[in-house]
Amino acid sequence: MSETIIGREAEKKILREVLESKEAELVAIVGRPRIGKTFLIRNYFEKELLFQFAGASGKNLKTQLSNFSAALQMAMKLSVPIAPPNSWHDAFIILSRFLEENLNGEPKVILFDEFPWIHTPKSGFLSAFAHWWNTWASRKSTLKVIICGSAASWMIRNVLYDRGGLHNRVSQTIRLYPFNLKETQQYLISRGIILDPMQLLKIYMALGGIPHYLKKIEIGQSSNQIIDHLFFEKDGALRKEFEVLYQSLFNNAGKHEAIVKELSKKQIGMSRSELISKLNFTTGGTTTQIFDELEESGFITYYLPFGKANRVGIYKLTDEYSIFYLRFVQGRRATGRETWHKIAESQSYVSWCGFVFEAICQKHVAQIKQALGISGIYTEESTWRYVAKQGETGAQIDLLLDRKDHSINVCEIKFSKNEFTIDKDYAGEIDREIQIFKDQTGTKKTIFPTMITTFGTKLNINYTGRITSEVVMEDLFK
Structure with a gap:
C-alpha cells in the first residue's frame, strides 16, 4: 500500500497529465539527494510501475549491467537469474521484449533512478538510451519513462540541454525542492508528530525541508531533543551525513x-x-x-x-x-546527550538563529506576500547592501520586495524568543538604512518599512508611524 504524498501538488498535476497523455512520455525529475524523487514516483505510480532500475554510485559497467538484469528478473517475477547483457544496447533489446509483452493498452511506467550514475565512463549508456527512446520507446503511446537524478547539473547538461540523441526529447521536467514550512508541518503530522510553530521552525533551521531527514524524527521529543539525538549522540543519523x-x-x-x-x-x-x-x-x-x-x-x-x-x-x-x-557539528569534540541544550544558550546560537531565519524567510516570499496582501502584485525579490567608502556609513537590507505598483517593501527580519521590541537605537538604524537606500539607488518609489519576526513586534512609540506592516512566524506556515 502506498504512503500518502505530502504536498507536491504541482508535481502531482504534471504526473497526472503524463498518465492521461495519449503519447509516449519521457519525464526528467531532478533534485538533491534525500529529497523524495523515488518516493514520489513509486507512490504516485504504484499501480502503473512496471519496471524500475537504479544506478549504483561509483560502480563499473559490469556491475551496472548485473544490477539491471537483477531488476529485470524481479520485474518478470522469475526465480531463475537472468544472464547479464554484454552491453547497454543488448540490455535495451531485452527490456523492449519484456515491455512488449506487458503493454496492454493501459498506461505503464518504467523508472530509471539515479540516471547519471548509470552512465559510467565508456559505457555507452546515454547513446544506447537515446537510441532506444528514439527508435522504439517513443512509439509506444502508453509507455511513460521516468528518469531521476540527484546530480541536477548533470541532468540539465546531458539530458535537458543535450545536443545529441536526447535533444528536445524530454516532454516534462520536474524540479523537486525541499518541503516548505507548511509541508514540513503536514509531513510530521502525518507521522503522528505534533509540535508548535517555534519547535518546527527550530527543526527546520537545522534539518531544512528534506523528507529523508525529517523521517528520522521520533514522536515525543522536543526540537532540542531531536537535534541532540540526530547530530550529537554517538550514532546520530545526521552526524556524519x-x-x-x-x-x-x-x-x-x-x-x-x-x-x-x-x-x-x-x-x-x-x-x-x-x-x-x-x-x-x-x-x-x-x-x-x-x-x-x-x-x-x-x-x-x-x-x-x-x-x-x-x-x-x-x-x-x-x-x-x-x-x-x-557551525555546530564539524570539529566539535564535546558531543553526547544534552550537547545541543548547552549550545542553545550560547551567543553563537543567537547569531545562527538570525542568519538562518533570514534565509528561511527568503525562501518563503510567497507566504510573506500573502500575509502582506500583495500576492496579486508582481514583485522582484532581492537583497541590498552598500559597502561604505571612507568616511561613510554602510547599510544592508535583508529583503526587498520591489513591486510593480511603484512601491517597495523594505523588510527587516528578526528572530526572537518573544515579541520583538524596536528601541530608540534600532529605530534610528532603520531610518538610516532606508535613507542610505534612497540616496544610493535614487528610487522614487514609496517605501513601506516591514517587520518580519517570530512573535510579532511590540507597538510602541518607535513602531507607530515608522513600520507600515508586519509578518509573523505563523504566516510562513500558510
Whole structure:
C-alpha cells in the first residue's frame, strides 16, 4: 500500500497529465539527494510501475549491467537469474521484449533512478538510451519513462540541454525542492508528530525541508531533543551525513565543499570574484561548472542586488543542514546527550538563529506576500547592501520586495524568543538604512518599512508611524 504524498501538488498535476497523455512520455525529475524523487514516483505510480532500475554510485559497467538484469528478473517475477547483457544496447533489446509483452493498452511506467550514475565512463549508456527512446520507446503511446537524478547539473547538461540523441526529447521536467514550512508541518503530522510553530521552525533551521531527514524524527521529543539525538549522540543519523553528501553527489567534491565552507562564514554572502580570490580558484569553465552544480542542487543561491546596472550578484549558502553542520557539528569534540541544550544558550546560537531565519524567510516570499496582501502584485525579490567608502556609513537590507505598483517593501527580519521590541537605537538604524537606500539607488518609489519576526513586534512609540506592516512566524506556515 502506498504512503500518502505530502504536498507536491504541482508535481502531482504534471504526473497526472503524463498518465492521461495519449503519447509516449519521457519525464526528467531532478533534485538533491534525500529529497523524495523515488518516493514520489513509486507512490504516485504504484499501480502503473512496471519496471524500475537504479544506478549504483561509483560502480563499473559490469556491475551496472548485473544490477539491471537483477531488476529485470524481479520485474518478470522469475526465480531463475537472468544472464547479464554484454552491453547497454543488448540490455535495451531485452527490456523492449519484456515491455512488449506487458503493454496492454493501459498506461505503464518504467523508472530509471539515479540516471547519471548509470552512465559510467565508456559505457555507452546515454547513446544506447537515446537510441532506444528514439527508435522504439517513443512509439509506444502508453509507455511513460521516468528518469531521476540527484546530480541536477548533470541532468540539465546531458539530458535537458543535450545536443545529441536526447535533444528536445524530454516532454516534462520536474524540479523537486525541499518541503516548505507548511509541508514540513503536514509531513510530521502525518507521522503522528505534533509540535508548535517555534519547535518546527527550530527543526527546520537545522534539518531544512528534506523528507529523508525529517523521517528520522521520533514522536515525543522536543526540537532540542531531536537535534541532540540526530547530530550529537554517538550514532546520530545526521552526524556524519555531511561527509558523504557532497562526495556522493559531485566528482572531485573538494572544491564544492571549499565554496560551501567559505560561504558558511559570510552571512551576507560573497560574489563569485570574492570566492575565487579567497579560495585561489581559476576563472575557467571548470570553476563555473562547480558553481552551477552547487546552485542547481540547491546548496547555494545566487541573489541579484537591487537596482545595480551591472547586476553583479552574490552567492549565499542556503542549505540549512550544511549551515548547521558547519557551525555546530564539524570539529566539535564535546558531543553526547544534552550537547545541543548547552549550545542553545550560547551567543553563537543567537547569531545562527538570525542568519538562518533570514534565509528561511527568503525562501518563503510567497507566504510573506500573502500575509502582506500583495500576492496579486508582481514583485522582484532581492537583497541590498552598500559597502561604505571612507568616511561613510554602510547599510544592508535583508529583503526587498520591489513591486510593480511603484512601491517597495523594505523588510527587516528578526528572530526572537518573544515579541520583538524596536528601541530608540534600532529605530534610528532603520531610518538610516532606508535613507542610505534612497540616496544610493535614487528610487522614487514609496517605501513601506516591514517587520518580519517570530512573535510579532511590540507597538510602541518607535513602531507607530515608522513600520507600515508586519509578518509573523505563523504566516510562513500558510
